[in-house]
Amino acid sequence: MSEKTATGQPVPAAPDKAAAPEPPAPTLLRDILSGSWMVSVLSIFVGLLAGAVLIAAADTNVQSTLGYFFSRPTDLLVSVWQTVSEAYLALFRGAVFDWEAQSFVRAVRPFTESLVASTPLILAGLGIALGFRSGLFNIGGQGQVILGAIFAGFIGYWLTLPLGLHMLLAIAAGIVGGAIWGGIAGALKARTGANEVIVTIMLNSIAGYLIAYLLKQEWFRQTGSANPQSRVVDESAALFPLLPEPFRLNAGFLVAVVATVLVWWLLERSTLGFEFRAVGENPHAARTAGISVGRVTLVAMMVAGALAGLAGAAQVLGTEQKLTMGIGGSLGFDAITVALLGRSRPVGTFLAGLLFGAFKAGGYTMQAQTGTPIDIILVVQSVIVLLIAAPPLVRAIFRLPAPVGKGAR
Amino acid sequence: MSSANAARARRCVYEVVLGLIESEKPVKRKHLASATALMAAGALALSACGEAPEESGGGGEGGEGTDYLGCIVSDAGGWDDKSFNQSAAEGLEMAVEELGIDEARAESQSDSDFSPNVDSMVGQGCNMTMGVGFLLEDSIQQAAEANPDLHFGLIDSTFSDADGESTELENGKPIIFNTAEASFLAGYLAAGMSETGTVATFGGIQIPSVTIFMDGFADGVDEYNADNDEDVSLLGWDKESQEGSFSGDFDNQSQGQALTEQFISQDADIIMPVAGPVGLGAASAAQDEEGTKIIWVDSDGYESTDYGDIILTSVMKEISNAVKDTIAEDVNGNFSAEPYVGTLENEGVGLAPYHDFEGEVPEELDSKVQELREQIISGELTVESPSSP
Numbered sequence: 001m002s003e004k005t006a007t008g009q010p011v012p013a014a015p016d017k018a019a020a021p022e023p024p025a026p027t028l029l030r031d032i033l034s035g036s037w038m039v040s041v042l043s044i045f046v047g048l049l050a051g052a053v054l055i056a057a058a059d060t061n062v063q064s065t066l067g068y069f070f071s072r073p074t075d076l077l078v079s080v081w082q083t084v085s086e087a088y089l090a091l092f093r094g095a096v097f098d099w100e101a102q103s104f105v106r107a108v109r110p111f112t113e114s115l116v117a118s119t120p121l122i123l124a125g126l127g128i129a130l131g132f133r134s135g136l137f138n139i140g141g142q143g144q145v146i147l148g149a150i151f152a153g154f155i156g157y158w159l160t161l162p163l164g165l166h167m168l169l170a171i172a173a174g175i176v177g178g179a180i181w182g183g184i185a186g187a188l189k190a191r192t193g194a195n196e197v198i199v200t201i202m203l204n205s206i207a208g209y210l211i212a213y214l215l216k217q218e219w220f221r222q223t224g225s226a227n228p229q230s231r232v233v234d235e236s237a238a239l240f241p242l243l244p245e246p247f248r249l250n251a252g253f254l255v256a257v258v259a260t261v262l263v264w265w266l267l268e269r270s271t272l273g274f275e276f277r278a279v280g281e282n283p284h285a286a287r288t289a290g291i292s293v294g295r296v297t298l299v300a301m302m303v304a305g306a307l308a309g310l311a312g313a314a315q316v317l318g319t320e321q322k323l324t325m326g327i328g329g330s331l332g333f334d335a336i337t338v339a340l341l342g343r344s345r346p347v348g349t350f351l352a353g354l355l356f357g358a359f360k361a362g363g364y365t366m367q368a369q370t371g372t373p374i375d376i377i378l379v380v381q382s383v384i385v386l387l388i389a390a391p392p393l394v395r396a397i398f399r400l401p402a403p404v405g406k407g408a409r
Numbered sequence: 410m411s412s413a414n415a416a417r418a419r420r421c422v423y424e425v426v427l428g429l430i431e432s433e434k435p436v437k438r439k440h441l442a443s444a445t446a447l448m449a450a451g452a453l454a455l456s457a458c459g460e461a462p463e464e465s466g467g468g469g470e471g472g473e474g475t476d477y478l479g480c481i482v483s484d485a486g487g488w489d490d491k492s493f494n495q496s497a498a499e500g501l502e503m504a505v506e507e508l509g510i511d512e513a514r515a516e517s518q519s520d521s522d523f524s525p526n527v528d529s530m531v532g533q534g535c536n537m538t539m540g541v542g543f544l545l546e547d548s549i550q551q552a553a554e555a556n557p558d559l560h561f562g563l564i565d566s567t568f569s570d571a572d573g574e575s576t577e578l579e580n581g582k583p584i585i586f587n588t589a590e591a592s593f594l595a596g597y598l599a600a601g602m603s604e605t606g607t608v609a610t611f612g613g614i615q616i617p618s619v620t621i622f623m624d625g626f627a628d629g630v631d632e633y634n635a636d637n638d639e640d641v642s643l644l645g646w647d648k649e650s651q652e653g654s655f656s657g658d659f660d661n662q663s664q665g666q667a668l669t670e671q672f673i674s675q676d677a678d679i680i681m682p683v684a685g686p687v688g689l690g691a692a693s694a695a696q697d698e699e700g701t702k703i704i705w706v707d708s709d710g711y712e713s714t715d716y717g718d719i720i721l722t723s724v725m726k727e728i729s730n731a732v733k734d735t736i737a738e739d740v741n742g743n744f745s746a747e748p749y750v751g752t753l754e755n756e757g758v759g760l761a762p763y764h765d766f767e768g769e770v771p772e773e774l775d776s777k778v779q780e781l782r783e784q785i786i787s788g789e790l791t792v793e794s795p796s797s798p
Contacts, residue, residue: 094529113525117525209657212657224574225569225617226615226616226620226795227543227566227616228616315521319521320521324520324544325614326519326520326521327521329518329521329522364525364526365529365532367514367526368513368514368529368530368532369513369529369533371514373516374515
């Protein structure tokens, strides 16, 4: 058994799990990873159900019909049905296909918007997932995204370079920025044993204030106005659009696809990935087998940071085109939920990123057209992640049998 | 509620409760479960026994007459920020009530939400889409350029081209405020009312729409010193170097409290926080120190906050009126893209009444403030700020 669980370290339990009738107190990470795909699907279902209850409760029409429920119950049921179905249909129309749009372009645009919203979620999610697989709770996605955005953005509007080269250099700068930020946490953990959770959270704050400071500096902003936002990145550095004007889909999505494949290859086929996973499964065994745990920790954090930095680069060079204090949004934290839903598998993370991107894109339409509070989306996402983190709860709700004789793959 | 109604409601509650107890009897469940069920049923029954309305007239939901759709997109502050997002939303609400138009709102949670939110407004055919805050400039500008037949508004910022030079759009109206004029009066008043000879101000984030308040305040203090040969000092802002104290965001009230405590320990007794809800932290710190007063900004803090008894006055920025008027003009077909600039003259900015301090402000000081106000309106005195619109 692990001796380090008290520090919150995801040191896995001994591999005798299969023999025990009940899992012998597995660590959180192990438990999350061992859930089945069924649990994910059911969690999404329960999440949407919880959202439906809140959508109904927040609606004034439903509230007023509740007032006379016992004299005419049908009114309440009808208004609940109308409110919830309208909201979720709007969510769907905003995320996939809008059959009520005035033009064909507007009708198909929602799906591309979902891809746009999912791009940074996939990239940062891959970074978090890779950390999870290596036994690292990387809570620093936020800071790594911001650093990636700072590096990529600054190179994007400061240098003047030919088309193509400029873009590649800016992307590379984003990767470097994120890798530095992740690497700091990795080095501290490898050298001093500092808890990566705490260090990465602190680094998030530092990154937030760093970008606020930089955007106050005129040499950095390169604009005439005192507003804290940078100049627009040069056309030569921007991620090229994949579709003409009204669409915002850009090459960032291709980057996300390529990154997914690369991370899959890295984790499943390469020696380095094997070392990552070995350390993630059991650092003691890995050390005994001759793997340098410190080096793997450092490299894993750097690669995780690089992926998050790539997410920041995709934001600033693709959709946003300039640096603002809010360039990171809540990407780093959303990415954690994406990685959890994706069970820290590259393809799973990709699909989870698509789903959450669709929620995001659909949420805009849902809010604007039906007046449903946007926070509902956050609740749905949170319920999903909550349930995924507690597979026994989902099994209890749906009376699923507990998985037998199967540890984390 | 008439007594007959009340009796009916009570009977309804009994019926529901009794019914539940009956249904519980045969299957003896756990005590906890039945107790919870009873409580839930009770709560439900209390609220659910009203009478059904007459079933007639297919609920025509407002907006008769016009089919005008007025829309608004917030920045990350949200509609309950006790500051400009809230004021703008109130303006739209007023327009809905007075003009009978329809409305749609979208709240942004992060910077990447701006463009999609503005776009979904355009998508549902909003006649007028307003963006709140300079951060929405690009989103509104792009939407305005792509949709020349729709109208747009932008609060607290003008439009600018790629190099940051200000430009004008044919279908986009900037709504901006020369708040320096009103905060100049506040600075003069504060200097005159200070007993310790030290006043202070701080901002949320160093952006023009914030520092313009502080510039005016600084000039007002200077004016008082020059007029009366006094030496009231100002903490938290240096107009020359454009440097000063900022809490860092518009959310963290404890940061506002900490800054204010520092100012108080340096003898300041009148403090103007220009930081939206962060000002509430400043007010709570001021309340703990006898004799310390606050000058609120944006809305009349005497009414909008719980700290009326320590609020000397407020530097008001009438965003809601500006929003309503802009929409009203558009509804009547009189849209113009000319920037709206709120000034003392058009009452887009102003100083709130002294409320509880009515009796304490010396008449001489008050009449001097009124005189300065007249001078600014007449153009005799101009208040300048690098951030002036």
